[in-house]
Amino acid sequence: MASTLRVLGIDPGLTRCGVGVVDVGRDRSATLVHVGVVRSDHELPIERRLAMIAAGIREVLDTHRPDVVAVERVFAQQNRNTVMGTAQASGIALLLAGEYGLPAATHTPSEVKAAVTGYGSADKRQVQTMVARVLRLDALPQPADAADALAIALCHAWRGGASGTATTTAALTPAQRAWADAERLARR
Amino acid sequence: MASTLRVLGIDPGLTRCGVGVVDVGRDRSATLVHVGVVRSDHELPIERRLAMIAAGIREVLDTHRPDVVAVERVFAQQNRNTVMGTAQASGIALLLAGEYGLPAATHTPSEVKAAVTGYGSADKRQVQTMVARVLRLDALPQPADAADALAIALCHAWRGGASGTATTTAALTPAQRAWADAERLARR
Numbered sequence: 001m002a003s004t005l006r007v008l009g010i011d012p013g014l015t016r017c018g019v020g021v022v023d024v025g026r027d028r029s030a031t032l033v034h035v036g037v038v039r040s041d042h043e044l045p046i047e048r049r050l051a052m053i054a055a056g057i058r059e060v061l062d063t064h065r066p067d068v069v070a071v072e073r074v075f076a077q078q079n080r081n082t083v084m085g086t087a088q089a090s091g092i093a094l095l096l097a098g099e100y101g102l103p104a105a106t107h108t109p110s111e112v113k114a115a116v117t118g119y120g121s122a123d124k125r126q127v128q129t130m131v132a133r134v135l136r137l138d139a140l141p142q143p144a145d146a147a148d149a150l151a152i153a154l155c156h157a158w159r160g161g162a163s164g165t166a167t168t169t170a171a172l173t174p175a176q177r178a179w180a181d182a183e184r185l186a187r188r
Numbered sequence: 189m190a191s192t193l194r195v196l197g198i199d200p201g202l203t204r205c206g207v208g209v210v211d212v213g214r215d216r217s218a219t220l221v222h223v224g225v226v227r228s229d230h231e232l233p234i235e236r237r238l239a240m241i242a243a244g245i246r247e248v249l250d251t252h253r254p255d256v257v258a259v260e261r262v263f264a265q266q267n268r269n270t271v272m273g274t275a276q277a278s279g280i281a282l283l284l285a286g287e288y289g290l291p292a293a294t295h296t297p298s299e300v301k302a303a304v305t306g307y308g309s310a311d312k313r314q315v316q317t318m319v320a321r322v323l324r325l326d327a328l329p330q331p332a333d334a335a336d337a338l339a340i341a342l343c344h345a346w347r348g349g350a351s352g353t354a355t356t357t358a359a360l361t362p363a364q365r366a367w368a369d370a371e372r373l374a375r376r
Contacts, residue, residue: 046294047257050279051286069235074272084262087272088279091238095280098239106234 006033008066009153010057010093011145012074014085015042017053017093018145021064022135024157032135034064035146046088054092061100069097070156072148073106107155112148115155127151194221196254197341198245198281199333200262202273203230205241205281206333209252210323212345220323222252223334234276242280249288257285258344260336261294295343300336303343315339 004023011018017040021033038056040049071093074086090106097104110120116130128140128147134154141147192211199206205228209221226244228237248254259281262274278294285292295303302308304318316328316335322342329335 045286045292047282047286047290047292049286050283054283054287084275087275088282091276091279092283094235094276095238095242095283098233098235098237099242102235104233104235 004031005068005157006064006066007153007157008060008064008069009149009151009156010069010071010090011148011152012071012086012090012093013145014040014046014049014053014082014089016143016145017056017089018143018147018149019057019060020141020146020149020151020153021060021066022150022153022157024154028158030134030154030157032137032150034060035141035150036060037143037146046085050088050092053089054096057093057096061096061102066102068156069093069102069104070152071097071104071106072112072152073108075108105156107152107159111159112151112155115158116151124148192219193256193345194252194254195341195345196248196252196257197337197339197344198257198259198278199336199340200259200274200278200281201333202228202234202237202241202270202277204331204333205244205277206331206335206337207245207248208329208334208337208339208341209248209254210338210341210345212342216346218322218342218345220325220338222248223329223338224248225331225334234273238276238280241277242284245281245284249284249290254290256344257281257290257292258340259285259292259294260300260340261296263296293344295340295347299347300339300343303346304339312336 004025006021006023009020009022017038019038020035023031023033038053040052044052071090074083074090094104113122113127114120117126119126124144128144131147131150131154132140135150141150192213194209194211197208197210205226207226208223211219211221226241228240259278262271262278282292298308301310301315305314307314312332316332319335319338319342320328323338329338
């Protein structure tokens with residue numbers, strides 16, 4: 001393994017699919033490589049929408065050649081109007097990982113929040129703030145799907161992907177510390 | 189359009205994905221072209237399972253070159269243990285249709301049952317019996333996923349795909365008549 005792990009994080013969606021690539025070092029430092037959103041027009045038939053999502057993800061895979069793909073886990077309990085499209089998009093993200101010979105992992109929204117902010121019930125703004133801080137970005141990543149994709153990638157690396165260790169509560173400590181720093185700064 | 193419509197029906201699943209190809213004439217007569225099941229080992233990681241499902245569907249597309257792909261619609265209300273895998277497999281079936289430049293359609297289980305047997309609440313055995321009868325098979329198609337895939341393909345053709353007309357209740361009449369025939373034979 002190289003000294004850094006390049007992770008492609010994917011926030012699956014049919015209308016907007018967030019994609020974020022980060023390099024994470026063994027010391028857990030992280031650098032932004034790419035962030036974006038793959039869109040599909042809701043007026044197109046589903047088969048063409050899914051093909052657009054796949055083409056967009058393939059472009060990121062070809063250009064940035066990640067070591068691993070991390071996808072946010074979809075639950076059947078979510079909003080029923082969109083859950084099937086989200087599940088189908090997540091299936092395509094995982095399929096492409098398999099076809100590129102890359103390992104894939106899924107993480108729940110609360111795992112992502114806990115890994116990035118130290119709080120499993122953090123709100124979106126807290127997650128975005130931490131992502132921007134960790135990656136030393138001048139502004140919060142926009143739109144939210146793009147920020148979520150970066151958070152998923154960071155979560156994957158910090159939960160053991162970069163260090164190669166299994167997930168432990170202790171693995172959250174640097175994120176918790178960083179979040180406390182961010183909170184302190186925000187209070188100034 | 190050729191005088192027959194070749195339909196690939198797909199009963200999406202992660203462990204067993206039914207695939208059935210039929211040629212359906214303008215007179216609604218139908219001929220079996222191919223039937224099978226694409227399997228993936230549940231011990232493999234999800235990204236490799238999905239890649240196996242995709243490879244199996246691609247093989248059918250390459251070999252039999254259907255005009256259209258019909259996929260059974262998945263609902264979030266179904267069994268939560270399997271619904272996500274089923275939704276992901278359905279997304280891959282639809283994606284491949286899009287990537288092969290083919291139109292795709294989804295049909296609900298009750299639409300399939302109604303189209304094939306005349307009864308929206310028909311049981312699996314009734315559907316299998318009708319599929320075997322319509323396609324002049326000596327035995328019921330096995331396993332059930334394979335029979336379901338053929339039923340989805342027949343449903344798609346009969347609901348207007350072959351005749352090019354919109355779905356109407358009148359479109360069910362030949363299936364209802366065939367089912368009545370099958371029932372009468374079964375009573376002998």
